[in-house]
Amino acid sequence: MNWLISFFAWMGEFFGNGENWSGPGGxxxxxxxxLEFSALALLLAVLVAVPLGLVIGHTGRGEVLVVISANLxxxxxxxxxxxxxxxxxxxxxxxxxxxxxxxxxVPPILVNTFEGIKGVDPDLRDAAYGMGLRGGQVLGRVLxxxxxxxxxxxxxxxAIQVVATTTVAAYTGxxxxxxxxxxxxxxxDYAGVVGGSVLIVLFALVxxxxxxxxxxxxxxxxxSRRVNxx
Amino acid sequence: MITFDAVTKRFPDxxxxxxxxxxxxxxxxxxxxxxxxxxxxxxSLRMINRxxxxxxxxxxxxxxxxxxxxxxxLRRGIGYVIQQAGLFPHRKIVDNIATVxxxxxxxxxxxxxxxxxxxxxxxxxxxxxxxxxxxLSGGQQQRVGVARALAADPPVLLMDEPFSAVDPVVRTTxxxxxxxxxxxxxxxxxxxxxxxxxxxxLGDKVAVLRVGGRLAxxxxxxTLLSEPSDDFVREFLGHDRGIRRLQFVSTEGLRLRTDLTxxxxxxxxxxxxxxxxxxxxxxxxxxxxxxxxxxxLEPFGTFLYGRDSMxxxxxxxxxxxxxxxxxxxxxGKVVGVATREAxxxxxxxxxxx
Numbered sequence: 001m002n003w004l005i006s007f008f009a010w011m012g013e014f015f016g017n018g019e020n021w022s023g024p025g026g027x028x029x030x031x032x033x034x035l036e037f038s039a040l041a042l043l044l045a046v047l048v049a050v051p052l053g054l055v056i057g058h059t060g061r062g063e064v065l066v067v068i069s070a071n072l073x074x075x076x077x078x079x080x081x082x083x084x085x086x087x088x089x090x091x092x093x094x095x096x097x098x099x100x101x102x103x104x105x106v107p108p109i110l111v112n113t114f115e116g117i118k119g120v121d122p123d124l125r126d127a128a129y130g131m132g133l134r135g136g137q138v139l140g141r142v143l144x145x146x147x148x149x150x151x152x153x154x155x156x157x158x159a160i161q162v163v164a165t166t167t168v169a170a171y172t173g174x175x176x177x178x179x180x181x182x183x184x185x186x187x188x189d190y191a192g193v194v195g196g197s198v199l200i201v202l203f204a205l206v207x208x209x210x211x212x213x214x215x216x217x218x219x220x221x222x223x224s225r226r227v228n229x230x
Numbered sequence: 231m232i233t234f235d236a237v238t239k240r241f242p243d244x245x246x247x248x249x250x251x252x253x254x255x256x257x258x259x260x261x262x263x264x265x266x267x268x269x270x271x272x273x274s275l276r277m278i279n280r281x282x283x284x285x286x287x288x289x290x291x292x293x294x295x296x297x298x299x300x301x302x303x304l305r306r307g308i309g310y311v312i313q314q315a316g317l318f319p320h321r322k323i324v325d326n327i328a329t330v331x332x333x334x335x336x337x338x339x340x341x342x343x344x345x346x347x348x349x350x351x352x353x354x355x356x357x358x359x360x361x362x363x364x365x366l367s368g369g370q371q372q373r374v375g376v377a378r379a380l381a382a383d384p385p386v387l388l389m390d391e392p393f394s395a396v397d398p399v400v401r402t403t404x405x406x407x408x409x410x411x412x413x414x415x416x417x418x419x420x421x422x423x424x425x426x427x428x429x430x431x432l433g434d435k436v437a438v439l440r441v442g443g444r445l446a447x448x449x450x451x452x453t454l455l456s457e458p459s460d461d462f463v464r465e466f467l468g469h470d471r472g473i474r475r476l477q478f479v480s481t482e483g484l485r486l487r488t489d490l491t492x493x494x495x496x497x498x499x500x501x502x503x504x505x506x507x508x509x510x511x512x513x514x515x516x517x518x519x520x521x522x523x524x525x526x527l528e529p530f531g532t533f534l535y536g537r538d539s540m541x542x543x544x545x546x547x548x549x550x551x552x553x554x555x556x557x558x559x560x561x562g563k564v565v566g567v568a569t570r571e572a573x574x575x576x577x578x579x580x581x582x583x
Contacts, residue, residue, distance in 0.1 A: 127316025130281060131329050131378070132306035145320040220320035222362030 007194060014180075014195025025179070027199065033175035034203060037094065038162045041101035045158055049106045050151065053113025057147075058139045066114045073107030078165050086172040097169045104165060105158035112154025116147030148219050156211040163204050177203065231257045232278060232386065232418060237287035239273050239443070247273040248443035250287070255435075257292075257385075258416040262433035264423055266466070270443030271422045275388050278420060279308045291386065306330055309379030309387040309417070313395050315371040317363040323349070323374055324359040330382040341381075348377040353407055369400035376408070380415070389421045393428070405431055426467055430455070430474065438463050452478040476541035479580045481533060484543060484573075486557050486566025492519075505552040513563035518552040532556045535565045540576060547573055 014020060020027055056062045081100040089096035120143050128138045144151070170178025180196025183189065221227040232255040239248040248270040255261035263271040276282040277289055280301045289296045296304055317326050324345045325332075331341035349359055352373040363371055372392060379387055393401045405428065412419065423429055429436045430451040438446045438454070440462050447459040455475040458464040464471075491507045494516055508516040508527065517527030531546030535557035546555030547568070555573070557565040568576075 121314075121316075123312060123314045123316045124318065126281070127310070127312055128318070129301075130279060130305055130310035130312065130316075132302045132304075132333055134302050137333075142318055142320075146318075220362070222322070222364060223320045225362075225364055227362065227365070 006190075010191040010194040011198065013191035017191075020195070030175060030177050030179060031199070031203070034163070034166055034177045034200075037098065037101070037166045037169070037174065037176055038159070038207075040094075041098050041162050041166070042105055042155070042159050044098070044102045045105035045109055045162075046155060048102070049109035049154075050113050053110045053151075053154075054117055054139060054144070057114040057117025058135070058143065060118075063114075066111055069107045070111045073104070076104070078104060079168055079171070082165075082169055082172055091173050094174065097166075097172060097174050101162055101165055101169070105162050108157040108161070109151075109154040112157070113147070113151045116150030116154075117143050119150070120146050145220055146223055149215065149223065152211060152215050152219070156208070159207050159211065160204060163200070163207055167200050231255065231290075231292055232261075232420060233288075233290040233293075234274070235288040235290065237274070237277065237284045237289060239270065239277060239282065240285045246443060248277070248284075251439075251443065251445055252287075253437055253445060253448050255418060255420050257418045259434035260412060260419040260421055260432050262421045262423060262429040262436045263439060264426055264429040264433075264436060264466075265439035265446075266441060267424060268441045269439035271424075271439050272390055273443070274439075275390055275420055275422045278386075278388055279305045279310060281305075306333055306382065307384050307386070309382075309384045311372075311375045311379045311387070311389040311392045313391045315363070315368075315375035315392075317371055317374055317378070319363050321362075322359065323361050323363065323366070326363065326374060327377045327381050329378055330384075334382055344381060345377070348380055349374075351380070351411070352377045367400075368396045369404060372396060372404060373407070376411075380417075385418055387417045387419045389419060391422055391424070394423065394425065401428075408432065427474075430477075438466060473541065473544075476544060476577075476580060477539040479540040479576070480536065481538055481540055481543050481557070481568075481576075482536045483579075484535070484540075484557070484568050484576050486535070486568055486572065488566045490554070490567045490569075491564060505554060507552075507554075507556060507564065507567055509564050513561075515556050515558065515564050518550055518554075520552075528552065530556050532558045532562075534558060534560070540580060543568055544573060544577075 023029070052065070056066055078100075081103065082097065085096040085100045117139075124142060124146065125138065128142045133141065166174075166176050167178035167181065170176055170182045177196050177200050180192040180199070184192030184196060215224070234251045234253045237248060237251045238246065240246050251270075251274060253261075263274055265271050273282055277284045278291075278296065280296055283297070318329070324342055327345035327348055328336075328341040331344055336344070346356060346359060349356060354370060354373050354377070358366065358370065363374070366374065372395075375392065393404045396404065409432065421432055433451055435448060436451050436454050437448045440446045447454060447463050449457075452475065454463070455467060455471045455478070458467055458471075490503060490505070491509045494508050494510050504521050505518050506521070507518055507530065510516050515530050515532060518530055519525075519527060528551050529549060530552070531549030533542040533546045533555055543555050543557075547553055547570070553570045555568045557568055559565050
């Protein structure tokens with residue numbers, strides 16, 4: 001049970017230390033940085049991947065892009081990509097870190113959006129056209145609402161990945177919650193390692209929760225089959 | 231009126247789905263396209279609202295070639311019902327029905343009002359309006375599909391095997407409802423099915439198509455049953471087309487006897503007759519008694535006199551050991567009895583044509 005005692009001791013040391021709650025290296029600042037990097041990367045990825053996935057899924061043209069992106073995502077080493085961009089572009093701005101984060105989070109969103117749109121029941125698509133909806137209306141009024149759970153799933157997967165990878169990005173000198181872990185290991189400050197990890201886990205859980213809430217609000221009960229107003 | 235003028239559909243891979251099809255679907259009538267799979271019936275239907283474009287020939291809608299109208303505009307003016315209903319799962323029933331009115335720019339209130347009207351018209355409870363499609367049974371969904379197709383009151387209705395995914399009992403109900411609706415609305419309906427019984431039941435005219443998309447015969451159901459144009463049609467109609475033809479023979483001229491009834495609890499009546507029908511105080515049938523065993527009531531079968539077909543009358547006769555069928559009126563009162571002799575006469579007449 002020693003490790004458990006140490007764990008709580010370190011937790012107490014980290015969170016009990018008033019210095020950790022203020023200043024540029026403080027928990028609020030690090031949280032904000034982490035949020036900023038993750039949100040920016042995710043937002044850019046969504047802006048690229050969702051429209052692309054919608055168009056490819058709807059028209060059936062460019063499917064090879066989806067396949068390539070899915071395979072690349074599996075093949076690319078996260079850390080290697082980060083290091084490469086930092087080496088190429090330096091650390092003067094946040095972009096050498098943001099770009100690989102975006103690249104990593106595009107594939108799950110792209111693949112899921114594409115599959116979501118493509119997987120809509122052909123009868124439904126047929127009925128929509130048969131009612132006299134135009135192509136864009138079929139996409140916007142029928143396919144997207146029906147595929148929304150999958151599109152959101154893709155975004156959630158990417159979000160989790162981005163949150164996790166932003167942690168690793170601290171390795172390249174970036175801020176964020178990863179700092180506590182990386183620096184903690186370097187200076188044998190295990191309170192920092194434990195405290196940072198706990199914060200990252202909590203952060204990831206909150207992100208999950210936000211996506212669950214977003215899903216509740218945006219997905220029609222007719223699609224999620226949530227209602228039971230018999 | 232919908233006119234097919236020498237219409238051919240050849241797919242890019244070379245298959246000919248519809249081959250030189252010429253036919254007319256008259257205004258206000260139900261024209262059924264029937265045939266085995268691969269006969270091009272669905273392709274033909276889908277060429278009317280340009281879900282598929284014809285390779286050669288013309289399809290005219292009241293004289294206007296459909297190829298001259300942009301598909302979305304054309305389709306908003308044509309009701310379309312498909313097999314799996316194809317309801318939008320994310321929309322409530324009322325909004326599903328109002329799809330086309332919304333597209334046509336009706337305001338929300340008017341569109342929803344119209345949707346509620348149609349919900350009732352197709353025999354659904356108004357309480358279903360706020361539900362989602364997954365909360366409805368297959369039969370209910372199919373009714374909503376019909377309501378949605380009717381929402382903007384289009385003169386033409388295309389129905390692509392709309393009832394083939396529901397169970398036989400529900401299917402029969404839906405078929406009867408369609409006939410009832412049609413008697414009120416008088417739409418020009420083109421109906422696709424692979425079920426010849428459905429075709430005969432619903433069609434004012436039936437077009438039998440053979441594999442490869444060629445028209446084998448276009449005729450009224452009665453004519454189809456009595457004068458199939460060739461072996462293919464004869465075979466497709468099945469073995470019991472003689473019996474089925476009886477459903478087009480009226481019972482109006484059927485000779486009835488009124489001296490074979492006896493009041494319940496009354497006297498035995500004339501004992502020379504082998505069978506007598508016991509009738510209750512309201513004039514409804516109770517059962518048959520045989521002259522030999524006056525105490526026992528035997529089962530009976532009834533048909534609506536003048537309204538039901540000879541097929542029903544014959545069926546009613548076969549349900550009773552007396553071999554006679556009971557003619558009743560709308561209120562269920564006995565009008566008379568059709569004896570074997572009377573049925574025989576009528577059958578002989580029907581066989582003559």
